[in-house]
Every structure is written in C-alpha cells, then in structure tokens.
Amino acid sequence: MVPSIFLKFGQNVLEYFLDIYWNFPTLENNVRQNDSLERQTRDYFTIPDLIEELMSLNWRHKNIRKHVRRSLEAYKGDDYMQYINIQEPEYRRIGIHENYDFQVLLCYFPPLKGNPPHNHGDAHCCFKVMKGEVHEKQYRIPNHTGPMQWRAIRIYEPGEINETSKLLNLHSCYNNSQSEIAVAVVVYFPPLTSCYTYDESTGLARLALTPDSSLTIET
Numbered sequence: 368m369v370p371s372i373f374l375k376f377g378q379n380v381l382e383y384f385l386d387i388y389w390n391f392p393t394l395e396n397n398v399r400q401n402d403s404l405e406r407q408t409r410d411y412f413t414i415p416d417l418i419e420e421l422m423s424l425n426w427r428h429k430n431i432r433k434h435v436r437r438s439l440e441a442y443k444g445d446d447y448m449q450y451i452n453i454q455e456p457e458y459r460r461i462g463i464h465e466n467y468d469f470q471v472l473l474c475y476f477p478p479l480k481g482n483p484p485h486n487h488g489d490a491h492c493c494f495k496v497m498k499g500e501v502h503e504k505q506y507r508i509p510n511h512t513g514p515m516q517w518r519a520i521r522i523y524e525p526g527e528i529n530e531t532s533k534l535l536n537l538h539s540c541y542n543n544s545q546s547e548i549a550v551a552v553v554v555y556f557p558p559l560t561s562c563y564t565y566d567e568s569t570g571l572a573r574l575a576l577t578p579d580s581s582l583t584i585e586t
Contacts, residue, residue, distance in 0.1 A: 414552075417442045418464045418471055421554065426468040432491060432530060435469075435554055439495040439528055442552065447497055451475055453548055458482055460553075470558035474540065476501065476549040481541020484515060484565040485575070490555040492531040496523045499542060499549030503529060506537045509570030523551075537565070 420438045424431065450461050450473055458480040461473040470490075474482075476499065484506055494501075505519040523529055531538065542549040563572040 412442050413444050413446050414442070414463060414471075416444075417552070421469055421471065422466070424468075426556065431556070432493065435491075435493050435556060436528055436530065439493060439552065439554065442495065443526075445497075447473055447550060447552060451548075451550060456480075465558050467557070469554055469556040472553050472555075474501075474551045474553055476540070476542035476551075478542060478544050478546055478548065482539055482564075484537060484539045484567055485562050487531060487533055487536045487555065487559060488562045489533055490557055490559045491533050492536065492553065492555055492559075493528065494551045494553040495528045496525050497550045497552055498525060499544060499547050500524055501529075501549050501551055502541050502543050504539050504541075506539075506565075508537065509565060509572070511570045511572075513570060515565060515567050515570045539567075 417438060420441065421435070424434050424438070428434065450463065452475075455475065456477055458477065459475045461475060462470070463473060464471040474494065481502075484504075501523045503521045503523065504517050505521070507516045507518050509515045521529075540551075562575055564575045565572050
C-alpha cells in the first residue's frame, strides 16, 4: 500500500501542473499586455511597432475594433514619410504589411485628389490621419437610377481616427486642400481582397480588387 504522505504529495503536484495548464492562456495574455504597454509608452512608436502591436492582438476577440483603434492611437511617429513620394500626382494606396488577420497600408492624397465611392467588402476599416485633412463623404445605398445621395460629410484632422464597419461602409475620402498633401495610415481586418466602386453620377457599381482609382476633386 502506498503511504498517504506520497499520495498527498502526488495530488499536490498534479494540482500544481493542472493550475498552470488551465491558467496558461491568462499568463500568455498578461505577457502580451505587458509587451503592449511597453510598446505604447515608448517615446517613439514606429510603423514596425504598430505592426508588432497589431500582431499581438487576439483577432477573434469580440472587441477587436476597440483594440485596433487603441493601437492606432499609440502611433504618433513620422516614419511613414519614408514610404511616400510627395511628387506623386495621383491618389495612392501603399501596402506596408499583410497577413491572414489584417492589412496595414498608407493612403496618400495629393492636393484635390481622392478615391471614388466604394465599400470595403467583408473587411472592417480603421484609419488615422497623420498629415493634412481627410474629408469623408458617406453615401446612402444607391438605387442605380440616378446620382448617388450622400448622407454626411466629415473632416478628419491629424491624430483623428475613423472607423468604418463592413456593414455600413459606403464612402469616399479625399483631400480638399489646393496645396497640401494628406496621409492616413489604414488597417483593414481581415485584409481587403475586393470591393465595389461606384460612379457617383449614376450609382452604377463595378467590382474592383481595391479602391485604387484616383479621383480629382472639382472646386
């Protein structure tokens, strides 16, 4: 017969390892949260830091949009300019990083340039204006029988963040300045693989891989 002291010891060891097993996700989350806090409190939060921060997120969390927004709020650097050609005359989307969960890119708006009305397919979108002003025009769902009707116009200044749900996401963005460029850092989640762009004068839609087309704003 095994002495009771050994049975008690074995039970304690088993409970110890079971406790570690069941709490491992919590311990892992604590490590991630500590790493996240360390990144966000740095004096200089770079694009690579932003990507690392996004990669640490739990993309199946019900409040993932809030966490993406918080990550964008932490990014205040100017290293995004290394990706920009300020002599470029047309609106451009510049890919920075993409994986299964999310996509990071820059939207570059020369003076009086923007993108046509578009949706975001099955992706949520969150962008932060880094330079200049970005004007967003939100549209009603078109009936394809006449000009599109807009329902709101919003202006985002540097540091301000826009969130667009995949369920309500028909808009266009543009730079209304005649002399200054505008730049926004954008996160799509999941990555944007296709969307519809719209003719504002007719409401007619066409399938596009991405809303890359440039649109000149008439003043």
